[in-house]
Amino acid sequence: MASLTRSAFEALDLDDSLASFRDAFQLPDGIIYLNGNSLGPLPTAASQRVTAAVEQEWGGGLVKSWNTAGWFQAPRRLGDQLAQLIGADPGEVVVTDQTGLNVFKAVAAAVSLRPDRKVIVMEGSNFPTDVYMVQGLLHLLGPDYQIRFAEKDELSAAITADVAVVCLTQVHYKTAHILDMVGLTQQAHAIGALVVWDLCHSAGIIPVDLNGANADFAVGCTYKYLNGGPGSPGFIMVARRHQGQCTQPLTGWWGHAAPFVFDRDYQGDPGIGQMLTGTQPILSFAGMEAGLDLALAADMTAVRNKSQTMGDLFIRLLDERCGQYGFTLVSPRNGHERAGHVAVDHADGYPIMKALIAAGVIGDFRAPATMRFGFSPLFLRYTDVWDAVDCLAHILETRSWDDARFHERAAVT
Amino acid sequence: MASLTRSAFEALDLDDSLASFRDAFQLPDGIIYLNGNSLGPLPTAASQRVTAAVEQEWGGGLVKSWNTAGWFQAPRRLGDQLAQLIGADPGEVVVTDQTGLNVFKAVAAAVSLRPDRKVIVMEGSNFPTDVYMVQGLLHLLGPDYQIRFAEKDELSAAITADVAVVCLTQVHYKTAHILDMVGLTQQAHAIGALVVWDLCHSAGIIPVDLNGANADFAVGCTYKYLNGGPGSPGFIMVARRHQGQCTQPLTGWWGHAAPFVFDRDYQGDPGIGQMLTGTQPILSFAGMEAGLDLALAADMTAVRNKSQTMGDLFIRLLDERCGQYGFTLVSPRNGHERAGHVAVDHADGYPIMKALIAAGVIGDFRAPATMRFGFSPLFLRYTDVWDAVDCLAHILETRSWDDARFHERAAVT
Numbered sequence: 001m002a003s004l005t006r007s008a009f010e011a012l013d014l015d016d017s018l019a020s021f022r023d024a025f026q027l028p029d030g031i032i033y034l035n036g037n038s039l040g041p042l043p044t045a046a047s048q049r050v051t052a053a054v055e056q057e058w059g060g061g062l063v064k065s066w067n068t069a070g071w072f073q074a075p076r077r078l079g080d081q082l083a084q085l086i087g088a089d090p091g092e093v094v095v096t097d098q099t100g101l102n103v104f105k106a107v108a109a110a111v112s113l114r115p116d117r118k119v120i121v122m123e124g125s126n127f128p129t130d131v132y133m134v135q136g137l138l139h140l141l142g143p144d145y146q147i148r149f150a151e152k153d154e155l156s157a158a159i160t161a162d163v164a165v166v167c168l169t170q171v172h173y174k175t176a177h178i179l180d181m182v183g184l185t186q187q188a189h190a191i192g193a194l195v196v197w198d199l200c201h202s203a204g205i206i207p208v209d210l211n212g213a214n215a216d217f218a219v220g221c222t223y224k225y226l227n228g229g230p231g232s233p234g235f236i237m238v239a240r241r242h243q244g245q246c247t248q249p250l251t252g253w254w255g256h257a258a259p260f261v262f263d264r265d266y267q268g269d270p271g272i273g274q275m276l277t278g279t280q281p282i283l284s285f286a287g288m289e290a291g292l293d294l295a296l297a298a299d300m301t302a303v304r305n306k307s308q309t310m311g312d313l314f315i316r317l318l319d320e321r322c323g324q325y326g327f328t329l330v331s332p333r334n335g336h337e338r339a340g341h342v343a344v345d346h347a348d349g350y351p352i353m354k355a356l357i358a359a360g361v362i363g364d365f366r367a368p369a370t371m372r373f374g375f376s377p378l379f380l381r382y383t384d385v386w387d388a389v390d391c392l393a394h395i396l397e398t399r400s401w402d403d404a405r406f407h408e409r410a411a412v413t
Numbered sequence: 414m415a416s417l418t419r420s421a422f423e424a425l426d427l428d429d430s431l432a433s434f435r436d437a438f439q440l441p442d443g444i445i446y447l448n449g450n451s452l453g454p455l456p457t458a459a460s461q462r463v464t465a466a467v468e469q470e471w472g473g474g475l476v477k478s479w480n481t482a483g484w485f486q487a488p489r490r491l492g493d494q495l496a497q498l499i500g501a502d503p504g505e506v507v508v509t510d511q512t513g514l515n516v517f518k519a520v521a522a523a524v525s526l527r528p529d530r531k532v533i534v535m536e537g538s539n540f541p542t543d544v545y546m547v548q549g550l551l552h553l554l555g556p557d558y559q560i561r562f563a564e565k566d567e568l569s570a571a572i573t574a575d576v577a578v579v580c581l582t583q584v585h586y587k588t589a590h591i592l593d594m595v596g597l598t599q600q601a602h603a604i605g606a607l608v609v610w611d612l613c614h615s616a617g618i619i620p621v622d623l624n625g626a627n628a629d630f631a632v633g634c635t636y637k638y639l640n641g642g643p644g645s646p647g648f649i650m651v652a653r654r655h656q657g658q659c660t661q662p663l664t665g666w667w668g669h670a671a672p673f674v675f676d677r678d679y680q681g682d683p684g685i686g687q688m689l690t691g692t693q694p695i696l697s698f699a700g701m702e703a704g705l706d707l708a709l710a711a712d713m714t715a716v717r718n719k720s721q722t723m724g725d726l727f728i729r730l731l732d733e734r735c736g737q738y739g740f741t742l743v744s745p746r747n748g749h750e751r752a753g754h755v756a757v758d759h760a761d762g763y764p765i766m767k768a769l770i771a772a773g774v775i776g777d778f779r780a781p782a783t784m785r786f787g788f789s790p791l792f793l794r795y796t797d798v799w800d801a802v803d804c805l806a807h808i809l810e811t812r813s814w815d816d817a818r819f820h821e822r823a824a825v826t
Contacts, residue, residue: 026468026472028472028473028475031475033475035475035476038476039471039475039476039479041471041472041475042467042468042471042472046467047464047467047468047472050463050464050467050696051460051463051464051467053643054455054459054460054463054464054642054700055439055455055460057643058452058454058455058642058643058700059439059441059454059455059460060441062441062444062446062448062452062454062775063448063451063452063775063777064770064775065643066452066643071643071644097514098665098690098691098692098693099691099692100663100665100666100690100691101510101514101663101665101690101691104663108553124677125677127666127675128666128669128675128676128677128679129665129666129691131677131678131679132664132665132666132668132669132678132679133663133664133665135664135678135679136661136662136663136664136679137553137662139660139662139664140521140550140553140554140662141553142555149677221692223692229467229471229695229696230466230470230471230478230479230484230692230694230695230696231484231692231693231694231695231696231698232694232696233694247552248549249549249550249552249553250513250514250517250546250549251545251546251548251549251552252511252513252514252542252545252546253513253540253541253542253545255545256541256545260780261780262540262541262779262780263541264537264538264541264544264562265544265545265548266541266544266545266548266549277511277513277514278511278512278513278514278542279511279512279634279636279644280511280644281643281644281645281646281694281696281697282642282643282644282697283463283642283643283644283645283694283696283697283699283700284694284695284696284697285644286696287467287471287696357477362475362476362477364476366675367673367674367675
């Protein structure tokens, strides 16, 4: 195969059906932002929407905006919209709380449906907050319960007849490897277990069909590929067949069947509303609506194809131009097994990433050695992939990364 | 005593040391806002702060704002500020999550310190989310645990040697009655129990001295008298002597001792950080800072005096001008026993409140018959109290409230 040239990337941009979405984002000049898998950039409409929420709704409407501006209904309204993106039905999703709290609720709800089983299967190498939250839950449930840890190739063997819940993140936060949602769900159901899917690194970047997979529960965040803003609310999906059957323990007043009756005792909403807890951060809700609108407006097949192609091209360019510098590909080379980002290990990954960021190419670093590059198709151009690797190659050729200022560790990386 | 006149209220405004704070708020024209006890109005600086968080921090700084804009540290930084207002020390408070979730964490933490006791004392008539959350917790802890309900005059008798935790809202959400924090805490400690104080209707309106009372835990919200915006984050206080001793079950990655090591297993932060869960809604944090700044700039004794005087005058005017219309005072008449709002019952409270709101006087209604009027001293004038009662008297004299449009029930009231 002939070496790649920048003009080939320019041609891809000219032919890109998603190219116009870039204009909907405010991106700083001189930046190639390969970290939309951590925090998506600002949609221009989000800025306007937040200003309206502050000025007109809070400032002008005051307390009556709970009704007139739809604040109280926001978790259900946005949940119904988000449902379209993840293959759920209206009334099966609410936007609320953070991912970790939603994991706590979803696993507790699943456990409540399988009272005779005490094993939760989880992937120990995936993003730890899901494990931490289940550990907190099991601490309350008592010593009979346990987490059975299994890595991706061990999952099938771990799903045995004593398992209550399989709780998995569909796309691995480090490697971007995609688990087989249909197959694992089927296997869990075959032995009578339930499945909770964490979609943090899936929603908005790969097609997700929860009901097509017959999923039981799902959770996720909106600040990555859905471009919802820093700490924007998470979501939780409960398949309709489980609603009114399961219970979750974070029983706040928004989850009550009649929250404004102010009854003394909790009586859970019979529908998805039972997954709500209490008063939600409305300004952060306002910030996420524009990003969700953009995701819904985009063709998800085109999104997937563009992201996968960008990742494939990134890997090929990295081989061609930086192959001699000691990188190890952590993500699957096969694009069909890989979601939105590409991870590579390098012994000097930390200072190399710092040098890249200083040069305007923003990826991120996960200890001990992993550099992540996210390929969000709504605001990135194919030429950004070329230019990013070009910048990386230059940093490596000149060894400019080996500078004291790039070795200094920040509090949050 | 001679009848009150508006000019007496004008004189009070001229002599009001807090009068200038009103200029820091954006209040709609023609509105008398007596609902700051539900949702405080918009500080002008909050609008600017949110715009900066959206445009410069999210839009311009992108993911690096977790460090450079102090997003990750916001719960501790704002917690240390808020601590000054409630008599806690630096490192004893974090701003995070919502009140209900913080109740769940605080009661679970307190219970973890008293493993041999199974009774939680609560006031059943107070705002229900605290009770609901404890009911959810006890469902996990098992059938040995129970809530012992006691109303204010029954609390002393209910605090017996089998009690693990006394969980009380200091100021009653309906009546504004203030519980004796010092005395009840002392009584609980005397029999070996711990106390969780909910400060939702206290913080920013009456002087609170948690450490002066030797309190164990506290929680609260910031959207009422702290004017933090719709659904702005709550807070939780853990006395330093309990930190590292107690555990709470919502074990998200922000509460880990080393969140960026991404260890597989949860290890709680030894300090107040263990009360954190996961990624926080940053835009809602940005929205609350201005209100907190204003509360910290105000003299709390002056705040308390003005609020109490406004409430006293409101009650006296209501007696004088509306005494024949069938109101029943629900709040304590004695201003020393009453916090920031005044509640009155009326058989037609709902349409009367709707008529008041239509006339620009905004209070709220709590079923079945309670009208609440909040007296936030930072943005209200004494003449607002006069004008509000004047408006109410007119509505009653003309029976203009008895109109079909005022009887129609809204979803959220």
